[in-house]
Amino acid sequence: MSKASVNKLFVNNDKSNDEHSMMNIGQHCSQCQELDFLPFVCEYCGATFCSKHRTIESHHCAKAPKEKTFVSQRYTGPTAASLFPNRDANRQQIEAKLQQPSKPTNILGSNAGKGNVFATFTKFMNLQKIKNNSKKKFFKKAVSFNSTNKVLEAAAIRKEAKGDAKINVSDRIHVWCVYINPREKAKDQSSEDEVFSNLNVEKERRACWVSKQWSVGRALDSIADTIHIVNHNNSTNDADEKLHLFKVNETETPVLLKSHLRCKDTLQQGDTLYLVRGHL
Template sequence: MAEFPNVGNHCSFETCKQLDFLSFVCDSCTKTFCLDHKFPDKHSCSLEFATFTNKKYEGVKKMSSQFLFKPQTSPGTQMYKVRSKGRKCQTALHVQKILESKPSKQDGKKPKKASKTAAKVALMKMKMKATGEKGIPEPEKVYMLIYLPKELSLAAKPMYFSKTWSFGRCIDFVASSVQMKNENNTGSEKKLRLFNHESGQLLPMEKTLDSLLSEEVIFSGSSVILEYVTTDCCQLENTEDYKT
């Protein structure tokens, strides 16, 4: 019987390798197989699937150009085939988890416009009860609701300051008014610092109120937290625990 070595194809299944004159190409992995192994479940097809919403897919696509994605329609979502073996598919899924777990930049923070509006409403109430240093001209006054350190168990105090003051001077004035311990000028481990009530962000001691008003970091009518912290603390957690 004559042999035809250049006719047909060998089955790609590792334990088969049979020369088949009527070979089949798998639509999924594009490899060639014999009649017995032509279906994906018969040759342990290496194609794996990852499902992403359109938004997540775009993020993964940018972060990993090494993957080949092929879209398929599906109600309410978009299916994408990842033509890749186990390790690459696991990487794609890992990237998806990172995207899902990454918090939004706006999480827990109000937009500046909303913060400014809230401060205006609070300002009207503060002006009726606020205390401060006498002699500060009305145009220079900046009103703030001061949440005092938790250990004092005191209610928040509406106060006003001069916009020319630094936050360091504001802290000294509040501490003196409430007669609380202030060791900012000593070698004490903990110091008094002011933090934005909404974001928990540290307000720089050396900057004036006027400069942060211009940057819209605070507004007249904003709420701030005065707390004892270590000198390396730049962010105050659980600001919602401070209540009037």
């Protein structure tokens, strides 16, 4: 057998099979019947489509869902406003509330002294400022520890102060305490306005010490016991009989000291605290 005859045994002359195998690579689109070598299969109807008709909208898929539902996830974490509060706006809101007591009959308000401690303390401050004829003069005395006489003030408060002897000297915070009782009346049946106006802060205040490790609630109990003020905070549910502690900040705004706060974070040496009875 010649060499040419041997070569013909290993040569495939069937060109039709080659062409047929190339045609089997792609598939016809179910929509336009066009041959596509990279066909797409619809996940809903299972039909094969070209790139033009691969979406459910383009081939009008009958088995596709009518609407796509999305579950909205509402954010419940902290907001920027809670992380960075506007202190000026908060102070303005407090001042606005203090200046607008319910059912006022005069510039001081008629409900002060009838239980609402904010209204009571506001009325007291207003009457004291009128009596002293100067807002700055009154508050300068009220926080006199920050004045030029702070050295003498510190010596005086330490000399007069009383409190729990078990508290270490290094843990003591010395404060002035003034009791404001809206129900107190003078012997001659003077009005509440006269009682508040005639109250002399410097004469009526008492020096006490509390522990910086205490809560404000415990400090209030200790102060009431030290200056002999009736305290029903731990034995009554009557909100009108509750005692509360106030102080005046640098902006001359009343600040209610919450009972759960720590004294070391709330009080400073020489602060003047006001005990006021009534509901919030």
